[in-house]
Structures are given as structure tokens and as C-alpha cells.
Amino acid sequence: MTILFYAPIEVFHRPAGPGVYTGQLLKALLEIDQTNRYIVWHGCMVKMPSHLKPFQPSSEVAQRVQVRVTRFPTRLFHHPKMRAFFWQFASLPLADRLFNNPQVYFSPFYPFLPYRNGGLVLTVFDLTPLTLPQCHLPTAVQGSLLTLIWAKKAKHLLTFSEAVKKQLIELLGFDAQRITVTPLAADERFRPQPLDRIATVRSKYGLNEPYLLFVGTIEPRKNLVTLLHAFAKIRHDFPHLLVLAGARGWYSEPVFAEIERLGLQNRVIHTEYVPANDLPPLMSGAEVFVYPSLAEGFGLPPLEAMACGTAVICSNAPALPEVVGDAAITVPPTDVDAWSEALTQMLRDADLREAFRQKGLAQAKQFSWEKTARLTLTALEQAARS
Numbered sequence: 001m002t003i004l005f006y007a008p009i010e011v012f013h014r015p016a017g018p019g020v021y022t023g024q025l026l027k028a029l030l031e032i033d034q035t036n037r038y039i040v041w042h043g044c045m046v047k048m049p050s051h052l053k054p055f056q057p058s059s060e061v062a063q064r065v066q067v068r069v070t071r072f073p074t075r076l077f078h079h080p081k082m083r084a085f086f087w088q089f090a091s092l093p094l095a096d097r098l099f100n101n102p103q104v105y106f107s108p109f110y111p112f113l114p115y116r117n118g119g120l121v122l123t124v125f126d127l128t129p130l131t132l133p134q135c136h137l138p139t140a141v142q143g144s145l146l147t148l149i150w151a152k153k154a155k156h157l158l159t160f161s162e163a164v165k166k167q168l169i170e171l172l173g174f175d176a177q178r179i180t181v182t183p184l185a186a187d188e189r190f191r192p193q194p195l196d197r198i199a200t201v202r203s204k205y206g207l208n209e210p211y212l213l214f215v216g217t218i219e220p221r222k223n224l225v226t227l228l229h230a231f232a233k234i235r236h237d238f239p240h241l242l243v244l245a246g247a248r249g250w251y252s253e254p255v256f257a258e259i260e261r262l263g264l265q266n267r268v269i270h271t272e273y274v275p276a277n278d279l280p281p282l283m284s285g286a287e288v289f290v291y292p293s294l295a296e297g298f299g300l301p302p303l304e305a306m307a308c309g310t311a312v313i314c315s316n317a318p319a320l321p322e323v324v325g326d327a328a329i330t331v332p333p334t335d336v337d338a339w340s341e342a343l344t345q346m347l348r349d350a351d352l353r354e355a356f357r358q359k360g361l362a363q364a365k366q367f368s369w370e371k372t373a374r375l376t377l378t379a380l381e382q383a384a385r386s
Helices: 017-032 080-088 094-098 138-153 162-170 195-204 224-234 253-261 276-285 300-307 320-324 336-348 350-364 369-385
Strands: 002-006 037-044 065-070 104-107 119-123 156-159 179-181 211-215 241-245 268-272 288-291 311-315 329-331
Touching: 017 037, 017 369, 080 138, 104 369, 119 138, 119 369, 156 162, 156 369, 162 179, 179 369, 195 276, 211 224, 211 276, 211 300, 224 241, 224 253, 224 336, 241 276, 276 300, 288 300, 288 336, 300 311, 300 320, 300 350, 311 320, 311 336, 311 350, 320 329, 329 336, 336 350
Parallel strands: 002 037, 002 104, 037 065, 104 119, 119 156, 156 179, 211 241, 211 288, 241 268, 288 311, 311 329
Antiparallel strands: none
16 A cells, blocks of 8 residues: 655744654554655745755665655745645546556645545544634634645545643534544653753753743644733742743733733743754753643643643643543643642642652553554554545
């Protein structure tokens, strides 16, 4: 069987959630699947930018893996009118001819190419552009709608949580039998780090005081204004810094305006994007990891923090309770008082932090990319048979 794996090359550069998923899943699939052939399609571009590097399969699997780029303008490929054209002519055998009739098309992203034969397996990351449209750009809402249109044609859908699967069934009428939940996992590099490595990273980012840590893109859905208000309420009781580790996303300005308004300029540190190798020691060095998101398709950063041996406080919004289980303190996302109480409780009680540290380490071990890959491969094989 030949599987076309759509992996846009740009998501591998400074990867956030989608890039982490794509890279880790592709790596794990090639490790467990000794039979099928793969075409890794990096999408459309006329010329490869110098800062982007194509996927390099290991020598063990190189004979079964092709890496392809289609010479076509990237902006035109992603243009809304082109997306509409692709859907209008969704049964044209374009992908069949470009890639010599793969049995399965796997797309974690949109837009996809028209195809006639073979089965499409599509990943639905989350439905927050529809359930929380105020937290997204209009283009993200349009993209989510387009993904769901393609999902109607797909043989099988993948999600990361039961919460998103339930939304697809109850809100949009999808058949439960067509949906497989493939939970994510922390990469093996996320583990408790040695003290010297922690010290090096703390020095790099100027963290001379104990700190709370958030990791993620600075955007409305992450609900950081609530966290800032809760932190402001306890700032005189503890010496801790609040570290926001992540790139500025859309409409991030209110977060930084609120830092100024609350007088937290000397207590909140924004690191910008943190390279992958710095994240484990940054997480290991934090006294508490905090994640107040309004909604997630999964919520990987809290799991990564747990794998590093850090106590976690996160919101109880979907799908975070599935990820953390009873190994974290969960709080209503917009309840400032509840957040300040949870922070106070965790920071004052070292024994409590240690208890959640141990619970978190055990919880993180329940997830693995091998499990994710095996569930995904089963769905791909089902799509080929149907």
C-alpha cells in the first residue's frame, strides 16, 4: 500500500502544535510500519526557501519513502479561491496523477487536492474556530469550515480527544464509526533534566527567581489575561516570576497591555519562541506549570510539563481533563479567584507539589507516539480497504 502523507514543509520550521504532531507522527509511523510505502508531500512552492529543510528519512526506511514538492506558487495554492476550486472539482483525478494513484491520502491540514480513487483520512485538530470564533482570525474560521467540508468526503477522521469526537458527532452529525481518537504524547526528550542544564537555560532567559511557566502561542484562546489577574492578586505573597514562553500570535496586544496596566513589567517575562531543546530544562526548572486555555483539541504542553516532573495547574476546559486526569489541579478557565487560590495552594505546599509531580510523571507515561502511530496506521489501513 502507498500512503501519501501531506506534511507542509513550513510547519517543521519552529514547530508549534501542528508541526510537533506532524513531525512526531511521521517519525513514529516509519518506525512501526515495515511494509507500506510513503510519499511525504511537502506541498506547493516554486523555489525552496533556504531556511526550510525537507524531511530526511533514515537510511533504514529510505527505500520506502519519497519526499516530494509540487512546483506551484504557495500563495496561490492557499488562496481562498483556489481552495474553493479544489472543492468544486473534488473528484478530479489530480492527486491520482501527480502521485501515481496512492491507496490512501493522509492530510493533517487543508487544503487538499482533488482526487478520484483511494481513501482520504483527515485530522481534525479541534473545533474552536467554530465554538470560540471570537478567539480566531476569520481566515481560521473559514479554514475550519473548509476542513469539515472535506471531512464529509473523507473515509475516516482522526481527532486527539474524546471531547472533539463528541463535538463532531453531536454538533455536526458525523458517524462515530468514522472517527478514531489518537491521543498525542510527550516526546522522549521531555523528562526531568539535570540541575546544570536547568541552570544554563535559566541563565539564558534571565530567570534569577523561582518561576511559574506557561508555554504556548500568545493568543486569545490561551486566556492569559485571566492568568495575569490571578498572578497579580498573589504577587506580594510570593517572589515568583511568571514566564510566558511562546511566539506572539494574532491579537496578542491585550496581553501585553494588561501586563503594563497591572504593573507586572518586572514580574512577567516573555521569552518569545523557545527552541525545542530549551523546553525540557525550562519546564523542569519551573515550580509550577500553568495552562489556563479556554479550549484545546488535546493540550500537549501540560503533558510535556508532567513528563519533566513539574506540578501542573490547568483549566478544566475540554479536552484538558482527558490529558491530565487526576494528576493536576484543574480550575474553571475564567475564574480569577479560583486561579489565585490554586496558585497559592500549590506554591505554599511543597509536599503538594511533590505529590502532583509524581502523579504527573505516571500520567505522562500512559501516552506514547508509538500508540498514536498504531492507531493512525489502523485508520489508514481501514480507509484503504473501504
